[in-house]
Amino acid sequence: MKKNADNPKMKDVLREQIFGRALLPLQKLPSERELSELFSTTRISVKDALGALETEGLIYREDRRGWFVSPPRIRYNPLSRCHFNQMINEQDRIAETQLINISTIMAPSDYAKVLELKELTEIHVIERLRYIDGRVVLFVENCLISHFFPGIIEENLTQSLTQLYQDKYQFTTSRSRFDVIPAAAPAHVAKALNISAGQQVLKICRVNYNQQGKIIDCEFEYWRPDAVMISIDSIEHS
Amino acid sequence: MKKNADNPKMKDVLREQIFGRALLPLQKLPSERELSELFSTTRISVKDALGALETEGLIYREDRRGWFVSPPRIRYNPLSRCHFNQMINEQDRIAETQLINISTIMAPSDYAKVLELKELTEIHVIERLRYIDGRVVLFVENCLISHFFPGIIEENLTQSLTQLYQDKYQFTTSRSRFDVIPAAAPAHVAKALNISAGQQVLKICRVNYNQQGKIIDCEFEYWRPDAVMISIDSIEHS
DNA sequence: TCCATCCTCTGGACTAGTTCAGTGAGTTCA
DNA sequence: TGAACTCACTGAACTAGTCCAGAGGATGGA
Known part of the structure; x- marks a missing residue:
């Protein structure tokens, strides 16, 4: 035909x-x-x-x-203090988190730049995968400045890191900055997300400051573009 | 070879x-x-x-x-009250705005939904193109609820609409909500941006409330994905 | 000088294939 | 029963073309 x-x-x-x-x-x-x-x-x-x-x-x-x-998008406010599981559950979806890898390295230049490090500094890199309704939609790298977080590696790192910061280290986040760009998935992210390297992802880079105004960690999130809508309301921050 | x-x-x-x-x-x-x-x-x-x-x-x-x-990305905070020209100039780039079209229609359902209209309502749709360094990077549709804005059509609509709202109608924006998704360019947007229909754009939908907490307009922005980084800092809103 | 026409160039979209490498299910063996 | 192997399936990536339609520059005529 x-x-x-x-x-x-x-x-x-x-x-x-x-x-x-x-x-x-x-x-x-x-x-x-x-x-x-x-x-x-x-x-x-x-x-x-x-x-x-x-x-x-x-x-x-x-x-x-x-x-x-694709299922409907998740509504996500990166400025929200709401834990991933809670956010997803509130939208009647099922959340799951998988710890992929933890490494402790000297911060390479791209991480050092984001964390505004002026000298050679050790960081922990915690890699996790986030699932919604059984589908992997988000790869997260948390980069923690090690000396702020003695002993964190032995903790349960699938739980909320923000909560852990507060409970164990008495850190609360006083300020966050985040940048959003459409990006190409690096190979290690792509493999984790079941796509080929270079496919489109939505990349969110966040920097968190503790109550003393010091940068304590940063976070790189790589979202499947069809899975998320970034949603911000000015009224939630005034 | x-x-x-x-x-x-x-x-x-x-x-x-x-x-x-x-x-x-x-x-x-x-x-x-x-x-x-x-x-x-x-x-x-x-x-x-x-x-x-x-x-x-x-x-x-x-x-x-x-x-x-591609030139370097513009850093853009959708919650900022900063006019487009000022934002671009502050980043040592050259801004330009072109008015494409103005129409006055009954709000179709997708607009009515965003504006939370409960009945048939007339809106003005103002279409503009934004250029950075001579390159078209952003197609904007402002959708104004007509009865809030008598006589606006005759104004100079390449200037800041927010400023015009304040000067002529005494509206200040008390609250904004915005949603960001990667999207496919509709045909009329694509043509204006010099791409074929269906190509990737970064779509920002914003809703603005006046000082009485009423929705007065919404805005659809379609950005070239390589041209912009969305950047938000929680400290600017506390 | 300005406008209309023509032509070349461009990406977009299509045809008809091929090879590669990893996934996952089924099978076999210890 | 669990682990290893095999094989069909999958998208990714490639070959070699074709036709389409609009952009923009060049040319010619008024």
């Missing part, structure tokens, strides 16, 4: 099926090869169409696993 | 030339066809490589014109 005017564009058909609930959140789409047969087109055209729906936030990819329908 | 291990990947070469200042901000890259000859590869592979650099924020595309090296 040749393509003709009776043959609606694949991305329009899929979009309608998603909006019409024929395809449900987290549901797997047919493979690219199947779609290219179904719609009598080539795989490159299928990839382009799927990529367009991905850009719209309607579907997401997983490297070597397939394409899936 | 066949590809072999001596032939470095095109995107790595271009990335090095950009970081090494052999390719300067706003400079045009060779066309896809030229690059495919230079690097003995196909146009699809060139497009993939260029797309990867675009995702990194290093280059940007213009439909039918070519690919260009």
